[in-house]
Amino acid sequence: MALAINVSSSSSSAISSSSFPSSDLKVTKIGSVRLLNRTNVSAASLSLSGKRSSVKALNVQSITKESIVASEVTEKLDVVEVEDFEELAKRLENASPLEIMDKALEKFGNDIAIAFSGAEDVALIEYAHLTGRPYRVFSLDTGRLNPETYRLFDTVEKHYGIRIEYMFPDAVEVQALVRNKGLFSFYEDGHQECCRIRKVRPLRRALKGLRAWITGQRKDQSPGTRSEIPVVQVDPVFEGLDGGVGSLVKWNPVANVEGNDVWNFLRTMDVPVNTLHAAGYVSIGCEPCTRAVLPAQHEREGRWWWEDAKAKECGLHKGNIKENTNGNATANVNGTATVADIFNSENVVNLSRQGIENLMKLENRKEAWIVVLYAPWCPFCQAMEASFDELADKLGGSGVKVAKFRADGDQKDFAKKELQLGSFPTILVFPKNSSRPIKYPSEKRDVDSLTSFLNLVR
Numbered sequence: 001m002a003l004a005i006n007v008s009s010s011s012s013s014a015i016s017s018s019s020f021p022s023s024d025l026k027v028t029k030i031g032s033v034r035l036l037n038r039t040n041v042s043a044a045s046l047s048l049s050g051k052r053s054s055v056k057a058l059n060v061q062s063i064t065k066e067s068i069v070a071s072e073v074t075e076k077l078d079v080v081e082v083e084d085f086e087e088l089a090k091r092l093e094n095a096s097p098l099e100i101m102d103k104a105l106e107k108f109g110n111d112i113a114i115a116f117s118g119a120e121d122v123a124l125i126e127y128a129h130l131t132g133r134p135y136r137v138f139s140l141d142t143g144r145l146n147p148e149t150y151r152l153f154d155t156v157e158k159h160y161g162i163r164i165e166y167m168f169p170d171a172v173e174v175q176a177l178v179r180n181k182g183l184f185s186f187y188e189d190g191h192q193e194c195c196r197i198r199k200v201r202p203l204r205r206a207l208k209g210l211r212a213w214i215t216g217q218r219k220d221q222s223p224g225t226r227s228e229i230p231v232v233q234v235d236p237v238f239e240g241l242d243g244g245v246g247s248l249v250k251w252n253p254v255a256n257v258e259g260n261d262v263w264n265f266l267r268t269m270d271v272p273v274n275t276l277h278a279a280g281y282v283s284i285g286c287e288p289c290t291r292a293v294l295p296a297q298h299e300r301e302g303r304w305w306w307e308d309a310k311a312k313e314c315g316l317h318k319g320n321i322k323e324n325t326n327g328n329a330t331a332n333v334n335g336t337a338t339v340a341d342i343f344n345s346e347n348v349v350n351l352s353r354q355g356i357e358n359l360m361k362l363e364n365r366k367e368a369w370i371v372v373l374y375a376p377w378c379p380f381c382q383a384m385e386a387s388f389d390e391l392a393d394k395l396g397g398s399g400v401k402v403a404k405f406r407a408d409g410d411q412k413d414f415a416k417k418e419l420q421l422g423s424f425p426t427i428l429v430f431p432k433n434s435s436r437p438i439k440y441p442s443e444k445r446d447v448d449s450l451t452s453f454l455n456l457v458r
Helices: 085-091 097-111 122-131 147-160 171-181 192-207 259-268 275-279 353-361 379-383 385-395 409-418 447-457
Strands: 112-115 137-140 165-167 212-214 232-234 249-251 348-350 368-374 400-406 426-430
Touching: 085 232, 097 112, 097 122, 097 212, 097 249, 112 122, 122 147, 122 259, 137 192, 147 275, 165 192, 171 192, 348 385, 353 368, 353 400, 353 409, 368 385, 368 447, 379 385, 385 400, 385 447, 400 409, 426 447
Parallel strands: 112 137, 112 212, 137 165, 212 249, 348 400, 368 400
Antiparallel strands: 232 249, 368 426
8 A cells, every 4th residue: 555645844843852051052862863854745756856846736546556656846955075084184183172173063063962971071071162162961871980970060060051961871781780790790700791781882872863972082091092093083883863884973182182281271271170080080980990090000000900901991982992813802902913022121031931930930049030921012011111121220130030921912821820910010029939929919010119019028
């Protein structure tokens, strides 16, 4: 049976749930269905002549399964330009965050929103405010954020006169996870499952209501996964409002800005910030998976500290993780991929698998050893390279040997089983007269802290 469709002549308006204080423009709720303006059609077929004309009435009775009576329908077709975002990224490579933010809001209007985590990415909201354009902000409430983060959300809303659009995880999925595995299963089997339920899927729903989103990613946040992010890109993972690959654009206005410069901007503009920052928290996520970092530690070392450095993405920016030739997920360079070695002081002994096995067998050593288990691609190993090399130079000729053992790739299972490897870097001390190594328990990896521990156990 054929259907006759009649669409009214008035354009449909977007479904809205909130509005900007500075504008009468209605804001589409993230994740909702948005009705776009449609050309009025009262006929059962279209002739794409490229011009507009009147519509000839149809005799509905003449429409059968076998034939459709066509009328002359004219439609002025809009020419849609396909934006080359790689080229745009090159043009904006040296642009300021404010200029990039302004371009993003100008191009996408109500179809773009800022992703706000409750950390220093509040700078994005300040930049958007400075453009004078309407803007939207959304956040993922996982249900396990710090109280300080919730208070910041409230402060930011009042400071800028906005309403943050919160996305929540599916209650049934959370309930099943907690009932089956407990409240802290991520300490045992990794954070990916919990993040997938509490963060990734809510984000996916949010982005399906947008054509673009704005993030606070910076290249210096995680050398392993974020060092190559452009200021704008077609999102490699998520889909937008129109669906399909390439339907969502991702803007990273502060990609080329260093963390210190972001903080100088926040202080200068007197922007409200999360009080956890003053307690040593730099990268802030859920309460059970975030902790303060110490001086000289990388900011991402405060996230999922019980896991390898390469896994320190929750899935929101999964596109930063690349695939190696074996099909394994990597953080730019990983496993045994070719990468410049580290800890290259002439006083650092490079141990082979056989070498460290022999060291483990010695029960009456003449000298104590301090050994770092490392992976050269690991940003946290890279961060302690200078202090470890300095330690080796300081201990040269003192009766203590300083060594390194590359424990990734094929050696990882051995290191986890025999050498107490938990995450990179792991530091072991092999005392005199003892075959069993002692694992250095602290995150303090400066020369004085390592020397003090060594003197206590050597």
